[in-house]
Amino acid sequence: MDGRVVLTADRTLMSKYRNHVFLGFSSCAPSNVIPDWLYSFLFFPPVESEKGVVAAAPYGLRKIEAVLLSEGFKTVTVDPDHLHLYLRDADILGVYAMDPFGLGPASTTLTAFTRGEPFLSRYFRGLLASKPVQEAKRKGLKIIIGGPGVWQFKLRNGFLERYGVDCVVDGEAEKTIGEVIRRLLNGEKTPVYYTVPVEETPSLNEIPVIKAPSIGGLVEVGRGCCRGCRFCSVTLKPLRWIPYDRIMEEVKVNVKFNRSITLHAEDVMLYGSSNTIPDESKLLKLHRLVKDAGVSLGWSHCSLAAVMVNPRLFRELASIILENQAWWGAEIGIETGSPRLAEKIMPAKTHPFKPVEWPSIVKQALGLMHDNMLIPACTLISGSPGEVEDDVVKTIELVEDLKSYRCLIVPLFFVPLGRLKNEEWFKNFKPGGVYEELLIKCLRHDLHWINSIIEIGFKDSWQGRLIRLFYRLFVKILEYNFTRAGVLAR
Ligand code: SF4
Known part of the structure; x- marks a missing residue:
């Protein structure tokens, strides 16, 4: 062989x-x-x-x-x-x-x-x-x-x-x-x-450069995360930031096929930083280098706290990104609207802010993103160990407060991973309870924003304009099904 x-x-x-x-x-x-x-x-x-x-x-x-x-x-x-x-x-x-x-x-x-x-x-x-x-x-x-x-x-x-x-x-x-x-x-x-x-585990120099294009033009800029959320397995890996030359090699590999690059790290805002404070010069340099390759740009993930540490830096990055594109996307973890639960399961996610400030940080950061055309897909985690009804109610209130911000909110059920991998799986979902109320609240938020997100996301090409008709039809079918099942009447 x-x-x-x-x-x-x-x-x-x-x-x-x-x-x-x-x-x-x-x-x-x-x-x-x-x-x-x-x-x-x-x-x-x-x-x-x-x-x-x-x-x-x-x-x-x-x-x-x-x-x-x-x-x-x-x-x-x-x-x-x-x-x-x-x-x-x-x-x-x-x-x-x-x-x-x-x-x-x-x-x-x-x-x-x-x-x-x-x-x-x-x-x-x-x-x-x-x-x-x-x-x-x-x-x-x-x-x-x-x-x-x-x-x-x-x-x-x-x-x-x-x-x-x-x-x-x-x-x-x-x-x-x-x-x-x-x-x-x-x-x-x-x-x-x-x-x-x-x-x-590979050290920085043992991580190879890809040889052919990736789906979504994904280019890894870092591995690992310093925040240590208890439900997350990423945090168990060492933190490594990929140097510019290797990032640019992967951008070049991708531009043969993708005109759009997605920078990938658990928190792109912390590129090159060894703590939770963004490194301004490294971040600006990274974005300038990639944009000068003539591509459009998105992020895989970023944290709300890192955005709020330096809103001016975020606006500067946005102005570089938006030079030749109308919007960009990122996945963002809100996870909970409850400061009590935030302190218990993800105290460093809010850092350098305090867990008690979390709902306010979330609102301000999403407002900043709305104004600067970052369209986030936000996740919530329902059913973490130790979560009580009042925590869920606080999350529902936070989702209500985010009504005017262009984003999708995706509630996820707790799955035992990371340091919580030996905990019980989430089993408390009962129709009619607070969890159902949270799901419906998110569904309403997403249905409110989805058509305008489709409009923005698919207006660049004739195929895009055609396909968005199908997406709108799909959203109508979903709405019809949820209404018929009585979900949206609750
Ligand atoms: S959930 Fe996100 S912020 Fe928290 S440890 Fe995992 S990757 Fe880091």
């Missing part, structure tokens, strides 16, 4: 999401609202490919591809519908998993009302069960799975054996994956579930 590796991900992950990465959330929805073909056409159409080799792939898969190529493995990243062309000659299939059983916070919330199975878990299972994969498996193919959702395999006994998965790798795998593949190829004993130990 000479180590021929095929990398892939299921259809819900191998998509450009119509150039709006945050539409990726749509694959967490249950698959019983509109016909499957229409839903996937609207939200996750296939990414372009040539003879099945994809033009862009999930960022994590591109990192693994870069490592394997540098270690001499013949590696190709392939669209899931074209696997039959490549698996006949492959030794290894590497599959990227985001939320393989729909147990992630977004999926559990979106399926709370309807009980349907989310698209992403259906497509993931479908990929492993597909004829090309199972035929190749019978002929000796080894299957490895990695990605942020692999923790879920520990909760599904028998699944790995049923589908012939040889190894699941949990964690940052850059230093590990080559060795796992060599062991499998040599027939050596390999653990079925391998958690990457701290000493195998």
Whole structure:
């Protein structure tokens, strides 16, 4: 065996999401609202490919591809519908998993009302069960799975054996994956579930530059987070900021395919900083460098506290970003409107402000974003251990106070991760209770803003203008269904 590796991900992950990465959330929805073909056409159409080799792939898969190529493995990243062309000659299939059983916070919330199975878990299972994969498996193919959702395999006994998965790798795998593949190829004993130990976490210089474009033009600018929220697994990793030259190499790799770059870190506002205070000169330099490549720009995540530490800096960054684009997006964690709970589960998320100031920080930061055309997708976490009814009421009040700000608010149910991974799963959702009131409050907020966000987000091209008609129709269908079910009357 000479180590021929095929990398892939299921259809819900191998998509450009119509150039709006945050539409990726749509694959967490249950698959019983509109016909499957229409839903996937609207939200996750296939990414372009040539003879099945994809033009862009999930960022994590591109990192693994870069490592394997540098270690001499013949590696190709392939669209899931074209696997039959490549698996006949492959030794290894590497599959990227985001939320393989729909147990992630977004999926559990979106399926709370309807009980349907989310698209992403259906497509993931479908990929492993597909004829090309199972035929190749019978002929000796080894299957490895990695990605942020692999923790879920520990909760599904028998699944790995049923589908012939040889190894699941949990964690940052850059230093590990080559060795796992060599062991499998040599027939050596390999653990079925391998958690990457701290000493195998790649240092800054061991994180490779991707060799081909990523979905959404994602370019990692940092790994890890210094805030230490108790429900979060990211915080268990060391903090590393990627230097400008390597960021720009990845921008160059991407501009061949993407005119839009998404800077990725847990908090882009803290680029280059070792604490919770933004480093003004590094941030300005980063944005200037990337914008001078002639691209439009978005952020994967930023924190509200870092924005409010220096509103002038935020406005300056906005003016650089908005030089040749009308808006930009980011995912933002509000999590709770209760200062008491904020102090308990995420005291450093509010830093350098005090937890008691949190609701006011949230309002001011979202106002600033509204004025500067940052359209955030905000998350709330419902059902954290120790949360009481009054905490939920405070969150509901905060959502009411955010009525006039252009943003989406997505309530997520608590999933035991990070330092809280041994806690009970959230089970308190009862129709008619405060949690339902919170869900409905967020739904009303989102329905109020969604059409204007669609209008802003899809006005740049004729395809965009056409597709927004379909999105508006989809929103109408949703509204009709919720009204018919009596949800919006409550
Ligand atoms: S939730 Fe966000 S801010 Fe908190 S530790 Fe995780 S990545 Fe950092």
